[in-house]
Amino acid sequence: MKPRRLLHVLPAVTLLVMLGPVIAGLYGTVLPAFGHLPAAGLIGPTITPFTDLFDWAGLPRAVMLSLGVGMGATVIALTIVALLTAGWSGTRAFRFLERLLSPLLSVPHAAAAFGLAFLVTPSGWIARGLSPAITGWDRPPDLLIVQDPWGITMMVGLIVKEVPFLLLITLAALGQADTQRSAAVAQALGYGRLTGWLKTVFPRVYAQIRLPVYVVLAYSMSVVDVAVILGPNTPPSLSVYIVRLMLDPDIAMRLQGAAAALLQLGLVIAALIAWRLGEHVVGAFGRRWIATGARGKIDPIVEVSALVAGSAAAFAVLAGIIVLGVWSFAGFWSFPDFLPDQFMLRNWMRFGPGTLAALGETALIAIFVTIAALALTIGCLEAEYRHGLRLTQRGMFLLYLPLLVPQTAFLPGLQTLMLNIGLDVGRLPVMFTHLVFVLPYVFLSLADPFRAWDARMGTIAAALRASPDRVLWRVRMPMLLRPVLTAMAVGLSVSVGQYLATLLIGGGRVATLTTEAVALASGGDRRAIGVYGLMQTGAALIPFTLALIVPAIVWRNRKGLRHG
Amino acid sequence: MKHLSILAALIAPVAALADPNPADWDVVLADAKGETVYWHAWGGSTTTNDFLAWVGSRVAEDYGVTLEHVKLTSTADAVTRVLFEKEAGENDDGAVDMIWINGANFAAMKEADLLFGPYAEQLPNWTVVDVDGKTVQTDFTVPTDGYESPWAMAQVVFVHDTADMPEKVGSMQALLEWAQANPGRFSYPQPPDFLGITFLKQVLVDILPDPSVLAAEATDENYADVTAPLWDYLDALTPNLWREGKAYPATGTAMFPLIADDELGLSISFSPGAASTAIANFELPDTVRTFVLDKGTIGNASFVTIPYNSGSKAGAMVVANFLMSPEAQARAQDPAILGYGTVLDMDAITADERVVFDALELGVATLSPAELGTVQAEPHPSWATRLADDWAGRYGVAE
Numbered sequence: 001m002k003p004r005r006l007l008h009v010l011p012a013v014t015l016l017v018m019l020g021p022v023i024a025g026l027y028g029t030v031l032p033a034f035g036h037l038p039a040a041g042l043i044g045p046t047i048t049p050f051t052d053l054f055d056w057a058g059l060p061r062a063v064m065l066s067l068g069v070g071m072g073a074t075v076i077a078l079t080i081v082a083l084l085t086a087g088w089s090g091t092r093a094f095r096f097l098e099r100l101l102s103p104l105l106s107v108p109h110a111a112a113a114f115g116l117a118f119l120v121t122p123s124g125w126i127a128r129g130l131s132p133a134i135t136g137w138d139r140p141p142d143l144l145i146v147q148d149p150w151g152i153t154m155m156v157g158l159i160v161k162e163v164p165f166l167l168l169i170t171l172a173a174l175g176q177a178d179t180q181r182s183a184a185v186a187q188a189l190g191y192g193r194l195t196g197w198l199k200t201v202f203p204r205v206y207a208q209i210r211l212p213v214y215v216v217l218a219y220s221m222s223v224v225d226v227a228v229i230l231g232p233n234t235p236p237s238l239s240v241y242i243v244r245l246m247l248d249p250d251i252a253m254r255l256q257g258a259a260a261a262l263l264q265l266g267l268v269i270a271a272l273i274a275w276r277l278g279e280h281v282v283g284a285f286g287r288r289w290i291a292t293g294a295r296g297k298i299d300p301i302v303e304v305s306a307l308v309a310g311s312a313a314a315f316a317v318l319a320g321i322i323v324l325g326v327w328s329f330a331g332f333w334s335f336p337d338f339l340p341d342q343f344m345l346r347n348w349m350r351f352g353p354g355t356l357a358a359l360g361e362t363a364l365i366a367i368f369v370t371i372a373a374l375a376l377t378i379g380c381l382e383a384e385y386r387h388g389l390r391l392t393q394r395g396m397f398l399l400y401l402p403l404l405v406p407q408t409a410f411l412p413g414l415q416t417l418m419l420n421i422g423l424d425v426g427r428l429p430v431m432f433t434h435l436v437f438v439l440p441y442v443f444l445s446l447a448d449p450f451r452a453w454d455a456r457m458g459t460i461a462a463a464l465r466a467s468p469d470r471v472l473w474r475v476r477m478p479m480l481l482r483p484v485l486t487a488m489a490v491g492l493s494v495s496v497g498q499y500l501a502t503l504l505i506g507g508g509r510v511a512t513l514t515t516e517a518v519a520l521a522s523g524g525d526r527r528a529i530g531v532y533g534l535m536q537t538g539a540a541l542i543p544f545t546l547a548l549i550v551p552a553i554v555w556r557n558r559k560g561l562r563h564g
Numbered sequence: 565m566k567h568l569s570i571l572a573a574l575i576a577p578v579a580a581l582a583d584p585n586p587a588d589w590d591v592v593l594a595d596a597k598g599e600t601v602y603w604h605a606w607g608g609s610t611t612t613n614d615f616l617a618w619v620g621s622r623v624a625e626d627y628g629v630t631l632e633h634v635k636l637t638s639t640a641d642a643v644t645r646v647l648f649e650k651e652a653g654e655n656d657d658g659a660v661d662m663i664w665i666n667g668a669n670f671a672a673m674k675e676a677d678l679l680f681g682p683y684a685e686q687l688p689n690w691t692v693v694d695v696d697g698k699t700v701q702t703d704f705t706v707p708t709d710g711y712e713s714p715w716a717m718a719q720v721v722f723v724h725d726t727a728d729m730p731e732k733v734g735s736m737q738a739l740l741e742w743a744q745a746n747p748g749r750f751s752y753p754q755p756p757d758f759l760g761i762t763f764l765k766q767v768l769v770d771i772l773p774d775p776s777v778l779a780a781e782a783t784d785e786n787y788a789d790v791t792a793p794l795w796d797y798l799d800a801l802t803p804n805l806w807r808e809g810k811a812y813p814a815t816g817t818a819m820f821p822l823i824a825d826d827e828l829g830l831s832i833s834f835s836p837g838a839a840s841t842a843i844a845n846f847e848l849p850d851t852v853r854t855f856v857l858d859k860g861t862i863g864n865a866s867f868v869t870i871p872y873n874s875g876s877k878a879g880a881m882v883v884a885n886f887l888m889s890p891e892a893q894a895r896a897q898d899p900a901i902l903g904y905g906t907v908l909d910m911d912a913i914t915a916d917e918r919v920v921f922d923a924l925e926l927g928v929a930t931l932s933p934a935e936l937g938t939v940q941a942e943p944h945p946s947w948a949t950r951l952a953d954d955w956a957g958r959y960g961v962a963e
Binding site for chain 2: 041056057058061122123138139140142143144146147148149232233234235247248251330332333334335350351353419420424425507508509511516519520521522523524525526527528
């Protein structure tokens with residue numbers, strides 16, 4: 001195929017790579033849900049899997065957990081981000097928090113969840129810090145905090161990770177809405193900073209961040225690794241139950257698992273519709289609120305609360321990582337000592353070699369997947385630039401689709417389908433599945449800077465007889481070094497954090513830092529969890545650091561390119 | 565002559581695919597060289613993981629076998645995989661070469677014809693295994709018939725922190741009374757975790773006047789009557805459990821940090837030496853000790869088995885045989901390493917080999933073989949399956 005032709009079909013290839021596994025997985029879920037699983041000699045259709053599922057006494061609670069945690073985490077995270085931006089954007093405190101939160105975005109969910117667990121459990125770091133001096137506890141109180149039946153700790157675990165995500169998305173959207181003038185006009189009319197922003201800017205910003213918010217909702221409703229670490233077990237959330245059914249030695253359980261996966265899909269769709277309707281309701285109330293002309297008397301209180309909540313989210317992740325680090329070097333460490341009896345390298349000597357092997361596997365997968373995603377993304381964007389093959393609004397929706405379909409709805413189906421048609425599980429299929437999740441993020445991360453590039457540079461280069469390819473490689477790419485590296489870092493961190501895709505599609509043979517760390521959750525060895533959690537965090541954070549440092553060094557004598 | 569060579573050429577590929585004969589050990593060793601064995605084994609215990617890694621380095625050194633530990637959260641995962649591969653027609657080189665197994669999983673695989681063998685009793689080191697003194701030829705009452713080879717003995721012990729619970733208790737009834745007097749200080753892993761189910765079985769074995777009914781398959785007729793006292797017991801125990809039974813530790817090892825934090829004063833373990841090992845690893849305070857019940861506690865053997873569709877059967881047999889070697893057994897019994905009971909007959913090994921075992925310090929919290937007392941038999945696997953389902957319905961879906 002000629003290079004020119006290649007560029008033409010690349011957008012289609014990208015969509016296929018991204019959506020193919022999702023569609024195949026959903027197909028592989030629907031058939032067994034209706035009792036059709038030829039590999040196990042079961043021929044449908046029948047609705048027995050659904051009746052079996054509805055016979056499970058834990059189902060109402062599992063469903064409520066999925067809905068409650070998902071909705072709660074999304075509403076609270078969005079509220080914190082909206083109020084924080086409304087009350088503080090442009091201030092020094094906001095810039096500080098922004099700088100603090102952005103690296104936290106790359107901390108894998110599992111590591112953040114472990115860190116949170118080590119903080120808030122009755123024997124955790126917070127209780128140790130306050131005991132016995134303040135609390136009077138000389139032994140941990142018998143309180144159900146981690147794994148509480150209402151999933152509150154699990155919800156908090158999701159919120160602390162979704163706040164950085166939504167904040168960065170919001171900041172990106174702020175640049176595209178004419179926010180500063182609106183806010184200034186509102187303030188000139190006597191509106192409080194927060195109220196003015198909410199009334200004039202928020203509706204426009206929300207329209208831009210709507211899809212990412214939906215992603216957060218779908219993700220929070222169906223998350224597995226955070227639920228395994230922080231969620232309840234009597235009964236577990238629906239997604240954890242699905243995974244358990246899919247791993248049951250009794251193959252017939254997979255039928256019920258597939259039925260539960262379809263239920264999960266239905267729940268997410270219903271929640272998204274409910275959210276969409278909720279937008280109208282909130283909008284109606286909002287208009288009435290605007291019409292009242294209230295200037296925002298309690299603004300200062302709300303502003304401070306938002307800052308406290310945002311800082312608490314950042315603190316929870318940061319302190320969580322620190323306590324992981326302390327455990328990884330800890331000797332004997334009993335309650336209520338604030339620090340271990342002794343620090344030692346012994347834990348690292350014990351678990352270090354294992355983490356290195358897992359790091360190798362993690363890096364191999366992440367690098368391959370990220371390069372593939374980057375190549376496809378640059379190809380698509382370049383096709384758009386040269387041939388005007390631009391994604392429409394509907395195209396943007398397709399980009400978000402793999403992130404909106406719950407993982408537990410299509411990954412088990414994909415695994416069953418692969419087994420049905422005799423495809424081997426292993427590293428390569430894992431890479432393809434990671435690509436489904438990595439590609440949208442890489443694309444979203446690179447698209448704006450790529451399009452914002454000053455096309456006159458290309459015109460000048462072309463006037464100097466540079467071919468389009470040469471313009472791309474010698475002018476555009478070097479100038480976009482920083483966004484390209486950032487997109488790579490995003491891709492790497494998404495791949496590093498993948499749990500379910502690696503577990504199910506890897507068939508247990510592919511051991512990454514994330515699967516190893518979550519597997520350790522059941523064993524409860526905090527020192528091992530500390531070592532693995534820290535390695536996992538490092539694997540996701542270091543690329544981000546490099547993405548900051550490398551352009552600064554390469555462009556040390558090109559001031560205008562350093563922040564490209 | 566010409567015909568013969570054609571015939572040989574035709575047979576050759578077939579011979580290469582045929583299973584290795586465990587009785588012809590030299591051929592097994594030759595076949596094993598260069599093979600990679602994927603050992604699917606529970607990966608939740610870091611000490612066990614370390615031991616498996618050591619086994620890997622030793623078999624690579626001596627036999628050229630590469631051992632990969634596939635860390636499972638549940639042994640059932642591996643069983644599922646083999647079942648699925650059989651349905652999908654993957655009969656020659658499945659993903660699973662060896663499984664750490666016992667009980668219901670073994671019974672299920674044997675029943676479904678998913679196992680290679682019999683091989684265990686042809687392995688060279690079988691001659692030093694204590695066939696008479698240890699239950700290595702039945703697994704939860706199911707005859708092994710050479711389809712799995714033993715590598716460790718386990719027995720239920722109760723782990724108590726003497727700072728909280730100075731005196732041992734002699735029966736499950738006494739344990740219940742202690743828990744009622746000390747609410748929130750005892751828990752057991754959530755079934756279907758194997759140790760959680762073992763706890764249920766241990767209660768049943770101890771409180772039944774005659775536990776021999778458990779040796780036969782559970783029937784619809786006798787199950788409800790036999791287990792009724794167990795549910796009464798648990799109804800009395802649950803409100804006094806850690807977190808009032810609204811949450812349970814995921815596994816046995818997850819209870820160690822809870823003891824170290826002084827949340828639990830008493831827990832249960834299936835490995836008599838694990839507490840000493842955990843003390844050595846700073847995971848438990850040195851005030852922890854272990855005890856068994858007056859009537860004894862449930863014991864069983866851990867086995868490895870080889871799926872019928874493993875592509876590295878020779879390599880897996882070499883590993884299985886190495887696991888039964890005095891070298892590996894002595895290391896597994898060392899409380900600083902693993903603290904698992906040996907499957908070997910001390911009278912069958914050489915005096916030099918015995919010296920290594922004799923030199924092992926049991927560890928402060930480990931009971932001697934005499935103190936471990938009577939080993940009670942595991943109930944038939946059908947009991948475990950029903951108990952797990954029943955438990956989940958009663959306590960696993962809190963209202």
